[in-house]
Amino acid sequence: MSLAAATERTAPRRTGAEGPAVNDTAAVAPTRPGATPRSARRNPAGVVLGVLALALPVLVYLSRLARLGHWLVDDALISFGYARTLSEGGGFAQQPGAAAVEGFSNPTWTLLLAGLRLLGVFDRGHRLAGVEDTVLVVRALAVVAFVLTLLAIRATARSVLGGPRRTATATLVAGLALALSPAYVIWTGSGLENPLYGLLAAALAALLGTARARGRLFALRTATLAGLLALGLAATRPDGLVFAAAHPLTLLVVAVGAAPRGRGRLRSALRRALPPGAFGVAAFALPAGALLLARHATFGLWVPNTAVAKSQGGLDLGVPARAAGLVSAAGLPLVLLAALSTAVLLVARTRAARPVTQSAATATAAAPLLVCAALGGAGFAVLRPDWMPEYRFATPATVLGSALLGVLAVGAGVAVASPVSGRESPAPRGARWPGRRGPATAVVLAVVAALLAGAAVADDARRLDAFARTPTISGCFVADRYGRLFDLYADRLGVRTGTLVVPDIGGVLLVSRLRVVDLAGLTDRVIARDRGRGDTAAVAEQVFGVVRPTFLHLHRPWDAGLRSDPRLRRDYRAIVPGQDYVRRDVASAAAVAALRPTAVRRVAALVAERRARPLSGCGPWVVDPPPAER
Known part of the structure; x- marks a missing residue:
């Protein structure tokens, strides 16, 4: 049983665009983006859960963000300096009259700040309640980005899990994990580009997941949007370049899952995925190439000057160790919780008597999220070690990992509990937790999950407090x-x-x-x-x-x-x-x-x-x- 399999209803099936067997109700998505299904509108409890799934993480995030006081990391102020000079007509220079040097690695963030300064709301020397306008604006941008990231996570969860209550619960779990994460809170509040970077990564996963659920993954419009989002990620941080592979890899995974078993399965999948994949790559590569030429014409370099100073090169032997460092970024309790949820799903799958085609179709439900999360981890691993604490380059991996945790936890919960009432029907026969000891097992697993969640909260609080006592250079x-x-x-x-x-x-x-x-x-x-x-x-x-x-x-x-x-x-x-x-x-x-x-x-x-x-x-x-x- 896969993630989506644990949440499917016993309902008539049809042949869908993304595979031979698609459940009409397993990945229910509203016909209008952002719309709420009728079942949720009629169910007050569902509405309350949906509101809580967004409101509670935002409140937690605000409280954690306030812990940083007026702190902004000094590296962020380099971008502020470039934004000031640019808004005053001095070009891409650190100070008026200085040479044009790309001393920043976040063009979209720097341009955004320059635009806000032109509007008179950023870096104008104003103060409100004793707080500098620079601090107020970057904190406000962080909060807005967090809310939009939650909405993207909700869309991704809906594409995998289906029903509104499962979607809301997964959003709540993911949102709380993200709002409590020191790696996310610190660096999205630092003044650096991290809130925008994490938002774009979540938006890409939501786009691909929603397109798969609605049978539009192979559409050229989806390819274009995915290419442009990948371009935004690459223009926000150089390591965002890895997300250019998200769309073609997702196409390949879904096409392989939908192709008939046999010797020509991979060839058939490649034949189907290649045209839209090439179109998406072109949607990324053409404007990216133009920007690369513009960089060379303006600064005389093919890479940012920051990459030259840091001698950021290709892959090295430290990549696997840095990838393993993501466990520390997430915190061991959350990693164990994700592992427990995965184990529950795998056990449930081994006991599920389901047709092969049904397993293949539902196995692709989480493909967009899994691909994007893997690329986020790869983007972190390829960079040289950072001297600053709390994993400032791991923001996409943190965002997408939190979304994956929410989906895994809810999928495991449905597999174990197998609810028998409510509008969201129980899992089909064979998808429930096996044996007469199922209820007792469910209680034990729930207690273990609660203990791990509590340990994660305590660990996150300890890490944030430690950082607040000795923050990275102010x-x-x-x-x-x-x-x-x-x-x-x-x-x-x-x-x-x-x-x-x-x-x-x-x-x-x-x-x-x-x-x-x-x-x-x-x-x-x-x-x-x-x-x-x-x-x-x-x-x-x-x-x-x-x-x-x-x-x-x-x-x-x-x-x-x-x-x-x-x-x-x-x-x-x-x-x-x-x-x-x-x-x-x-x-x-x-x-x-x-x-x-x-x-x-x-x-x-x-x-x-x-x-x-x-x-x-x-x-x-x-x-x-x-x-x-x-």
Whole structure:
């Protein structure tokens, strides 16, 4: 018995577009997108369950999101800086007047933020109830994306499970798993592109699942929409490219399941899946190719500059280990719950006396979700390990894995409980849990599932609390420590215009009037090339021999090759020993000595404040003019 098999009714069957045996009622979908079946409209309990399935996860998500306070990760503020420059007519540059470098890997997110800034609602220095407009807008986008993601999960669950109560229950389970997931909450609230990325992945699974249930999977319209959604995913994050395979792979799985058994089964399936699959690939590849040419014409690279800096290459031996890391992202209790649900379904299937064609047809019901979830995991596994905690690259896998958990849990519940009343009829003979001990087994399984769910909630809360105590580098800390503080240095030393080389730049871009050079290389083409090659001597030459910055900040690991370079001592004076430097020909020894006590105190105060209040805000994100112009 498959996922859909556990929920099928004993009803007349017909031949459908996706296979030889399709149940008229097993995957009931409304004739109008978003419509509610009549049975649900007549059943108050069903309506309440449907509302609860959406409302409760949203409330839980809001409460978890509030746990992050004003925190935004500094990497997100790099996109904010590009959005600001773009909205002001400065092109794709980190600051006005800077060279065009693709120092971001999320074009659709950056364009969305630039559009919101043009509308006057984002990054305008406003505050509401003490909260910066940047924080308010990205949190609002996260909530909207979460609601839309839930709706997509509901559509996917309906395509697999059928009836409204099963759909609502699966949506509730998936929604709660997602709303409680630290990996999802943290990174969708971080200011990065994760909420949009997860939404597009859920939308693709919903599109393919609904199309399969309605007999439209092989239609050219479905191929076009799937190709465009895959394009959106690839333009939101480079690893989203893997979703270009979702439509053709789903076609192949469904076609194989529907083809008659025999020697020519695979050939027949390929012949059927190839035309719409090729059309869908073309719908993705043609605009993707145009965007690739535009990237090369604008930036001179075929990949984002960030990929060059991180030397992101092809597959390596670490891919299987990183794929296994998804267990940690989901949390062991939820993985065990999914495994338990799968085991229940497999046992029920082995005891089910069902025609082969019926098994083949229902086996394809979950194919779109399974394919998309597998691709989401693959997209995470192919990337090099990320130094930030809580799996920020696993958002599609988290979203689709939560949807799969909801479907598995409800399918297993139906297989064990085999309800005998209500509008959703019981599973057919052979699909119920076998033996006279079925009720006792159901109770034991329910208790185990409840214990695992409780353990998952506790584990998720622990992980989120741990992150909130020591969050990944805050954009506010970067703005205060490397942006406003270096502007203070410039004011005290009489520097009206200057250059700052620093490895953390997001907050700096939004508050500093100094020209910023990214020591990590994300927004600097030359340093990115040298970082990608691992050539620290070339990085030092670029910094000391070419850029010759007015100000320089060093910390590990980005100081490799720079501290040992004799030009650091020869050409620079230390403002904060071992950290902050100014070029000797800019400031006298007496001026630096007079500034040093203030600088050391300010650095210590900023570090202490951030440790005490790691989630606090830092005022409006605006660039203050030099003192003479204030």
